[in-house]
Amino acid sequence: MNIILLGAPGSGKGTLSEFLCEKKAFTQLSTGDLFRDNILNKTELGLKAKEFINKGKLVPDSITNSMVEKYLKGKKKDLIFDGFPRTDDQALALDKMLEKLDEKIDKVIYLDIDESTLMGRLTGRMICQICKRSYHRITRKPLKEGICDFDSGTLIVRPDDKEDKIKIRLEAYHNQTAPLIKFYKDKIIKINADNCSPEELYIRVEKVLGF
């Protein structure tokens, strides 16, 4: 079974994907890793991608798609897609690649979560100024408020985690995801991710996937 995970930053997508890989032998396709591997191994695609990255430009879809296609030929079953596809065009390309391999996207899991819950989760993040370990106001409190447990460094809120920046990130996410939700309308399963622990979320997903 191949699935796509859609969910805003802070929706619990990362942990869910880890659980699925651990417990159900899924493999997560990460375009970040694909880029790193291709660049590190100096493949033709990696070298092309690097040219764009070095110029500070976006890597064109054609390069990303080719990397994914090459990867799929090696491992084409029980995949979790997270962060790819990002656009209609990529989704269409992915469908075609999978079809050639006699595979398809079976389900698209959309983690639906209340905006205020997200703000609460995302704005609570703090990192240690010294060791960069991360903490959270509610879910991962330090022993002493504002102080790192390991080296007594001061905990700070990253500029990216400030409320106005988070609003911008969420808005970008919604703009990006809306077309995908439409594209996959026949395969989407909406799961309410409010007020539930990573374990509870996993159980909900397990149920809808029929495990």
Ligand SMILES: [Zn+2]
């Ligand atoms: Zn520290």
